[in-house]
Structures are given as structure tokens and as C-alpha cells.
Amino acid sequence: MDPVEELPSMLWGLDPIFSAFARLHIRDILLMPESCQVPDIYFYKSHPIYKVDVLGTVVYKQEREDFYSYGVDDGTGVISCLCWKDDLMKVQVDSDKREKEPHDDDQGAFNPAAELRKLKRTQQSRCRLEIGELLRVRGPVKTYRQQREITAYAYYKVDDPVMAAQIEWMTDVLQLYRQFYNKPLHLESDTACHSPVSSLSRATNIIKDFLQQKLVSKFTPYDVQDLLQPLFLRGTEAAPAHQEPVAGPSACQQLHHLLKEALQVLQDEGLVYRRLKSQDEVYFVRKSHLCEGSWWNVLVDICVLHQVTVQDKDLLMAAKDIIREDSKREKFGEKGCHVLHILSAVRQRHSLNVSKAALELVLQALECNSDIVSTRHDHYTTF
CATH class of the missing domain: 2.40.50.140 (Nucleic acid-binding proteins)
Structure with missing residues (x-):
């Protein structure tokens, strides 16, 4: 080769x-x-x-x-x-035959020595x-x-x-x-650490660590954007100083895009959700020195579901009240309320942006507190 x-x-x-x-x-x-x-x-x-x-x-x-x-x-x-x-x-079979004793052929007697010789012959025949x-x-x-x-x-x-x-x-x-x-061997190199998938995963973990350490109940994208800045500093430091800039999105634009994707991942997992104040998805605009219309001017009210069980009483009470009220109806009296029914009611009463994953975490918290009980798979009722 x-x-x-x-x-x-x-x-x-x-x-x-x-x-x-x-x-x-x-x-x-x-x-x-x-x-x-x-x-x-x-x-x-x-x-x-x-x-x-x-x-x-x-x-x-x-x-x-x-x-x-x-x-x-x-x-x-x-x-x-x-x-x-x-x-x-290395022991020959012929030697076993010479050592054969008369009582080997006895029909009713058990001879350990004879059985051992039979076992040796069987093993030899396999090899x-x-x-x-x-x-x-x-x-x-x-x-x-x-x-x-x-x-x-x-x-x-x-x-x-x-x-x-x-x-x-x-x-x-x-x-x-x-x-x-027939597939070629591909070994991961150092450049794989800077791939988009790896960057998104690291950005998501950084935000999770921040939420767990600070024990926050709500935050804005502006609060966590600085935490992701080191991910882009490594890429700029690795580039040679004499290299000409390449056309493409700026570091600021890449940071905004990465943060938006990381927050979307957290919402898909149900760890955070964005609570909308109206059906038209009107955000609270934060007055600042940033350019008007910038994405960073928007104040997004995001609640961490790890902390919802302690701090966000509105969502907990909304889910609990829906289960308690609807369980009295004849339709849900025997089986209990299905999780999709609860989700639809929570979205109408509390927030349109509550995901199923987020609701499942809330239901688990209520069940741990003995506020509700699971009657069967994805069905809940009150005591």
C-alpha cells in the first residue's frame, strides 16, 4: 500500500x-x-x-x-x-481404545472414567x-x-x-x-469542533447551564448573547491576520442566527417557552440605543420550565384548573383528560405558544406534587 x-x-x-x-x-x-x-x-x-x-x-x-x-x-x-x-x-484415540475397560459397555452402570473418555473423543472429533x-x-x-x-x-x-x-x-x-x-474511514478532525451542528449543541448547553446556575424564571435574548460570543472569537482568532475577508454573514449576524436556533431547540425540548401577550404575537419592545426594528429590540418573555414548577404559578394553575373542571364532565369522567385536550385548553386560556413537550413537563410536576393523577397513558384527572 x-x-x-x-x-x-x-x-x-x-x-x-x-x-x-x-x-x-x-x-x-x-x-x-x-x-x-x-x-x-x-x-x-x-x-x-x-x-x-x-x-x-x-x-x-x-x-x-x-x-x-x-x-x-x-x-x-x-x-x-x-x-x-x-x-x-495430542492424545491419540487409539490409546483410548487400548485403555478401554470391560465395564465400559455395561448397560446399567455409570463409569466416570468411561464418560470422560467419551467426552474426550467428542471434543477431538469436533477439532x-x-x-x-x-x-x-x-x-x-x-x-x-x-x-x-x-x-x-x-x-x-x-x-x-x-x-x-x-x-x-x-x-x-x-x-x-x-x-x-466498503465505506471509507472518516476520522473527525479539529475542524469538526467548529461545525454548525457542534456549535449549535454547545450554544444550547451554554444556555442550559446559565439557566440552571442563575435560577432565572425569564430572560431575554440580550441576556444570553454575550455567553455565546466565545464561540465566534475562536473562529476569528484561527484565521490568519493577512487573509482577506470573505464575503458572507458577519459575526454579529451569525451570533443572532445561532442564538435563535439554540432558543428554538430549547423550545422544542420543552425546557423553555415564549409566552405571548396577544394572539397577534406582539412583543414588548425594549427602548435602547439599538437601531429601531432590530431583532434585539424585542423583549421576549421566556419562562424556564425547570423553574415553572416553583415560580410560574399561572401555567401550573391553568393546567390544574382545566383538568379539575373538565374531569367533572361526563366525557372525561372515566378516562380523564387527554394531554392533547389539556394542551388545546391551555393554549386558549394561557398562551398560544405552549408546546406539548412543555406541557408534559408541567403535568409531571403537578403529578409529583400529587395535584393530579395519571389514569392511563396520556390521561390525567384530579383526586
């Missing part, structure tokens, strides 16, 4: 495929280029790989004193798999394969005498009389290729 295109070894651990047994076709295992940095590390496309998991038919077999060498064919190629024997495998049998091998890929091979960590015979295991295996491998192996 070209050293220029190869991923630095210090970053290999960031690829989850590097730590897993990759289920690759044997053809791809044989063709994978070896790393120029570390021996016995290979690359499939941009993914570093050193251990694999294969399933195939044994097409040749060699037995030595300490290991078996099986040729495994999965339909795309053949690779040699070195399967080491453990101490149990001693013949040509034509199905073998699964997991282990690292090595190059020995210019030939690619797998040194097995674990291997065993797979019983598959109707080829169900092979069909499932092929289906899973093709899906892994589509979802992971």
Missing part, C-alpha cells in the same frame, strides 16, 4: 474494524496489501485489519505433531489455516476435520514463506446438513461489506 495513502498507526485504534474479527471473503484476505509501518497488518481499502473470521469447506488437510493445516475454501478463494493442537488433542467438512476459523493473518495464512485462535467444525449456516453467513458478510468494509 502507498505510504502516503496509509493511515498512521497511531490512529488505527479509532477504526472499530481494527479491534474486531473482520468477516472478509478469502479472496480479499489474499489480496490485501500489507502495511508499510507494521508487519502482519493489512489494509482492506482504508481499514486496518490483522485478525479475521472465515467459514469454508476443508479442501486439503495436513497433520503434524503440534498442529493441523487445513485448506479452507469459501467459494472466493482458498487459504491455509494453521490450527494448533492442545494437550488434549479433527476431514476433507469436505465445514470449518470456522478465527485468528490473525500472517505471511509465511510468501503465502498468506491464518493462525487460528479458535476453530471448530460446523454441522450444516441443509446449508443454513452457510447461507446465513454469506448474507451477514454481504451486509457487513455494504455497511462497513
Whole structure:
């Protein structure tokens, strides 16, 4: 593999495929280029790989004193798999037959020694394969005498009389290729920290921390705009001094847009809501030195729902009164009031801009205070 295109070894651990047994076709295992940095590390496309998991038919077999060498064919190629024997495998079956005692064949007696010998024979038969049998091998890929091979960590015979295991295996491998192996590896760089999504998330968390620390019940956008200023200072400091300015929105405009999006996220989550004074959405205009008509001249009355349970008694009482009054009606007498009915009534009585997420937090607070009770999913009534 070209050293220029190869991923630095210090970053290999960031690829989850590097730590897993990759289920690759044997053809791809044989063709994978070896790393120029570390021996016995290979690359499939941009993914570093050193251990694999294969399933195939044994097409040749060699037995030595300490290991078996099986040729495994999965339909795309053949690779040699070195399967080491453990101490149990080195015991020959013939020796077990010579040690067989007369009472092994007794029908009614239980002989622990005989059962142990049967268990050894069963384990040996699972690890001693013949040509034509199905073998699964997991282990690292090595190059020995210019030939690619797998040194097995674990291997065993797979019983598959109707080829169900092979069909499932092929289906899973093709899906892994589509979802992971054939997709290039993209590592997040430092520039990702300044992406719009990351900036919005950090701006939202900054406002949440401010509301929790100051325990405010209402605030204006002007109160929190300075908290987001450092997010834009980092970007301006990173730009070279001699670089010419690029056409686009100014930092002030970007700050306004980011704050507006962050407040919208908080409203969608139900953590804050904007209480409107009229159906025409008339805002209180704050007299200041800012230009008339600027977005910052608008005083937006925003209540934090974490504090509504303690400070905003109007919304709590509105929801509680609606549930208490409507629960007496025959329509809601048995099941209780549905959350959507409560939401519609709260919007008519209290504020048009109360979201369902905000109301659910209010209902949870009322239920914790034992003011209301949930009769079933999304239905509430009073005691």
C-alpha cells in the first residue's frame, strides 16, 4: 500500500474494524496489501485489519505433531489455516481404545472414567476435520514463506446438513461489506469542533447551564448573547491576520442566527417557552440605543420550565384548573383528560405558544406534587 495513502498507526485504534474479527471473503484476505509501518497488518481499502473470521469447506488437510493445516475454501478463494493442537488433542484415540475397560459397555452402570473418555473423543472429533467438512476459523493473518495464512485462535467444525449456516453467513458478510468494509474511514478532525451542528449543541448547553446556575424564571435574548460570543472569537482568532475577508454573514449576524436556533431547540425540548401577550404575537419592545426594528429590540418573555414548577404559578394553575373542571364532565369522567385536550385548553386560556413537550413537563410536576393523577397513558384527572 502507498505510504502516503496509509493511515498512521497511531490512529488505527479509532477504526472499530481494527479491534474486531473482520468477516472478509478469502479472496480479499489474499489480496490485501500489507502495511508499510507494521508487519502482519493489512489494509482492506482504508481499514486496518490483522485478525479475521472465515467459514469454508476443508479442501486439503495436513497433520503434524503440534498442529493441523487445513485448506479452507469459501467459494472466493482458498487459504491455509494453521490450527494448533492442545494437550488434549495430542492424545491419540487409539490409546483410548487400548485403555478401554470391560465395564465400559455395561448397560446399567455409570463409569466416570468411561464418560470422560467419551467426552474426550467428542471434543477431538469436533477439532479433527476431514476433507469436505465445514470449518470456522478465527485468528490473525500472517505471511509465511510468501503465502498468506491464518493462525487460528479458535476453530471448530460446523454441522450444516441443509446449508443454513452457510447461507446465513454469506448474507451477514454481504451486509457487513455494504455497511462497513466498503465505506471509507472518516476520522473527525479539529475542524469538526467548529461545525454548525457542534456549535449549535454547545450554544444550547451554554444556555442550559446559565439557566440552571442563575435560577432565572425569564430572560431575554440580550441576556444570553454575550455567553455565546466565545464561540465566534475562536473562529476569528484561527484565521490568519493577512487573509482577506470573505464575503458572507458577519459575526454579529451569525451570533443572532445561532442564538435563535439554540432558543428554538430549547423550545422544542420543552425546557423553555415564549409566552405571548396577544394572539397577534406582539412583543414588548425594549427602548435602547439599538437601531429601531432590530431583532434585539424585542423583549421576549421566556419562562424556564425547570423553574415553572416553583415560580410560574399561572401555567401550573391553568393546567390544574382545566383538568379539575373538565374531569367533572361526563366525557372525561372515566378516562380523564387527554394531554392533547389539556394542551388545546391551555393554549386558549394561557398562551398560544405552549408546546406539548412543555406541557408534559408541567403535568409531571403537578403529578409529583400529587395535584393530579395519571389514569392511563396520556390521561390525567384530579383526586
